[in-house]
């Protein structure tokens with residue numbers, strides 16, 4: 001039986017076992033990271049996205065499910081409010097948000113990632129980039145977005161969400177809004193953050209205030225807009 005899995009560049013990078021040849025050339029890997037940064041900055045600067053909101057969410061959300069519809073509505077409402085929409089360019093919730101943005105006629109960006117199995121960018125993306133390295137791609141999400149919405153998701157969504165939260169908590173980035181969409185889905189996590197993390201003194205109350213949890217897409221979009229107004233008045 002043949003396997004359609006391939007070895008990706010980041011797997012090679014993170015693998016503990018390396019050939020002698022790889023060891024000798026390891027430092028040169030940095031040129032590959034550099035190339036991804038250069039291409040990412042080039043394409044996204046030229047794209048002139050204006051205010052963009054990044055939507056994270058599950059790659060496994062089923063097309064035509066209520067959750068998928070929520071993603072489409074979110075992308076559309078963000079678009080109608082004048083935001084470009086950035087996603088990971090994959091299937092599920094990412095596709096849904098790109099679809100909504102595409103329908104609204106705003107820039108719909110997909111920052112794809114090379115995976116061990118064939119995938120491709122969803123068809124509702126009109127500005128596309130493909131990354132080999134997750135860490136380079138994450139810089140692009142953060143640099144080109146003025147706010148973040150997380151639809152229900154798994155480890156990938158959690159990783160992206162907590163990176164945004166950590167950067168904001170530690171003051172590495174200015175203030176930007178983060179909305180978790182779906183109180184049933186996110187409520188348990190937020191309750192745990194409050195009871196365990198806050199209860200045990202691992203975070204402070206103001207850290208929890210960084211998160212808006214809502215079922216109301218208009219509230220989420222308004223949250224993104226409030227921050228846009230605050231940022232533009234801070235600049236002027």
Ligand SMILES: C/C(=C\CNc1ncnc2c1ncn2[C@@H]1O[C@H](COP(=O)(O)O)[C@@H](O)[C@H]1O)CO
Nearest residue numbers: 056057058059060088090113153154155156157
């Ligand atoms: C699992 C499947 C495909 C995975 N394809 C992905 N394409 C693009 N981006 C992805 C993919 N998987 C994860 N991501 C990133 O993480 C978030 C979603 O991860 P989750 O674990 O599903 O929550 C998402 O925001 C992406 O940036 C086969 O269907």
